[in-house]
Amino acid sequence: MAMYVVALSISIAGMEIFAGFLLIYALTHYAYQCANRRKEAKKGEWSCPQLSIGIDGYVFGFWGILVLGAIFIPDLQMPDRIYIIGEGRWIILLYVLVYIFRSHQFDFRTSSLFVLGLYLLVSLLSASEFFTGLVPLKNSTVDLLDIGGHFSAYRVSGYFGNSMTYAHNIGLWFSLFLSFVLFSRKILKINKVLLYVVFVVTSMALFLTFTRGVWLSVGVAVSIMLLVVYRKRAFYFIGSGAFIVLVLALTLPMIKSRLTHIMDESNQGRINLWKANVAMFLDHPFLGVGYRQNAKNTLKYYDKLNIDSDFASHAHNNYLQVLAGTGIFGLIFYLIFNGVLIYWAYRVYRENKDTDPITAAIGLGLFMAYIHLHIGGLSEANFQDGEISHSFVFLSALLIASKDRPVLINKNS
Template sequence: MWQQFTLRTIPMEDWRSASWVGQLVGLFQGWRRGSVIWPWAGAIASILLSLVLILAPFVPTTMIGMLLVACTGFWLLWTLVEPSQGRLSGVHLLITVFWGIALLATGLSPVKSAALIGLAKLSLYLAFFALAERTLRSPQRRSQVITVYLLVALAVSVEAMRQWFFGAEPLATWTDPESSLANVTRVYSFLGNPNLLAGYLLPAIPLSGAAIFAWRGWLPKLLAVVMLVLNGSSLVLTFSRGGWLGLVATLLTMALLLLVWLLPRLPRFWQRWGILLLLSGLGLFLVAAVLVVPALRERVASIFVARGDSSNNFRINVWTAVEAMIRDRPWLGIGPGNDAFNRVYPLFQTSTRFTALSAYSIFLELLVEVGIIGFTVFLWFLVVLGDRGWRGLITLRDRGSRELFWLIAALSTVAGMLTHGLVDTIWYRPEVATLWWLMVAIIVSSTEIVSSREMPAPSSRSD
């Protein structure tokens, strides 16, 4: 039953060979034989992905959108030209189903024109995932793309540290003015918002940690350590409570998965008590950090004061209005995108003082946009993705492949971003949304290598 629920046994290849849509794959493969540039298709796709990651923190969202259009076009061309796109999986199926539900929600939306814009954005992100998943099946290209992101994140973190030491003008009121932390610098680097910066840097922490194990040579490993320290410090200095929660979930998940990797090599005592001791040690470290650092202690305490903090009070009022929006259209929602949300939310807001651009929770946002049906498919997608990642992790561990560390980092990031998303929706900004789909692509492409019958077992050498 579990195998059926996680879609392990679904005959995706049989469907594709019999489907009219599936037969479009490789339709123009004759052109490929005479093409001069097509042997470089993988490199071109890698460059397009890298351009998105390089420019995302520094350019307007319109330019990011243009790059995503280019990625979409190239993925479509690749699909029509390449006769074999590799194995389809339950993850691909559920992403397609989710897109179909979003399309239906758009058609039934009370604000169709606004929802259509949201559907277009969602389609671009899903095409980015499809191109990334196809490209990152090559371990070498996966390492290259991850390295590009880590180097860009390093530049972003350096600017954040400069703001911390030399000061930065706040671009908005991010802290309760009545709090003792009102004058504390919250770094935002090039992204203009500390919460957004926290979401952007969250994947960089487990990936730089994984690079310590995956990269060969002392200099690359030293660079990875520097990245880990700067990225972690910068995220903490955003004073983003959601970012901190995401960081805790990320580190906890990564520690547990690394322990799974280590367990077969450990003595019996550590195999039996290792997980309990690890959890206890992390818990004591976090408690000690909160008790010793005053600014950290006060910021963490503000999470539990409910309406006593202005930021909490604002979110609670928004969530109250969002609950009414969900009750009004429970099954398919109002349609995807923040434009649709901005058109409908004023009809439900309890006060003109609490206008909002989003639901301030990705889970509530999904319920508003695609209703209970779409939200259920999203949860199903997370289960299937986690199951696929877990099976890939065990297989890569048994094979002794260094690709395991990138997979651990991606799974940890997914846990952290979902935790951060409980109280924020920076997940929908292109700087962060592209990273979310990049993590999903890393998980699926890593397990694609594991499950492919044509691929030999990976060696322990890092590509």
């Protein structure tokens, strides 16, 4: 598990490899538990641990639409059909992680020190890229920022080599860290200084990605979180934050440039992609063109719509990506299981805020993280990026397991 968590911050290949090891471990542990329980169970009784996660029908409904599309959509090549079916494997990983969290309890102090230390190191190394254009032990090309003068600066992309991917990913963890900052006075055995430092450094790394969609999504998520937690004082905090953003935009040319060039060429490319994906859905309303096959069909639809562009990519919008790729039923399942997770996160926070601050912090952090993910998904197909979906699955599994009982506990306290 520790190696998988490390991989979540630096390597998609590591995520896939260690996810495979977790699957093997979970299957072995489950078989062992079944065998032990069978000895004590009465004849005819089900003796194995619970596997249901509460959104089973919705996630498997979504995967079922993928499978139906892979089977019945014409003109797909066999490798594409296999690929589409395999893209639902994150659902298996979700069950694996929920099972591991349910069947184990983790010491909060040890776990928090490990995660905070990891993200302090990764965020510091990533933020250094702003000055050097390089991340230690990572060979990648980054975007040079136009800031004027003789000083060179670069968009931070972290160990994923892509500023948008890193920003959307770190936004999930930023949300969790902020939640624990808010609950830090109530939580025993948490290193508050380390937590505050990690929060500041992570915030800095996220800001230095210069990803406008994430600036917006995190801003909206923080605002909603403040309304949930503080209510009457929330507007004061939100107003203060908006004033700070305005001052920064007026005084720092690099920020002003990012905010004033909303309709630059890259965003016109997004609009073209949205038009093409709407057309894909209208032509294929029930099964779509095939999950994550959008980019392969883009140029054909540009010709059909008389769009003069050769920029073929995913839809740069989660909802259009799913709608065009899987049809209306795929989008319905996608919206339902994500909506349920948002509700659960809020409920976990509300039910535990006065009795179990660790679990409440998980609920509030995930509530904010989901809002960030789905607001950010309006301008980027962030759910389809493995680097982001792995963190989404890991944190969602932690939430689902925490809904039933505490997963992170202060032992011997």
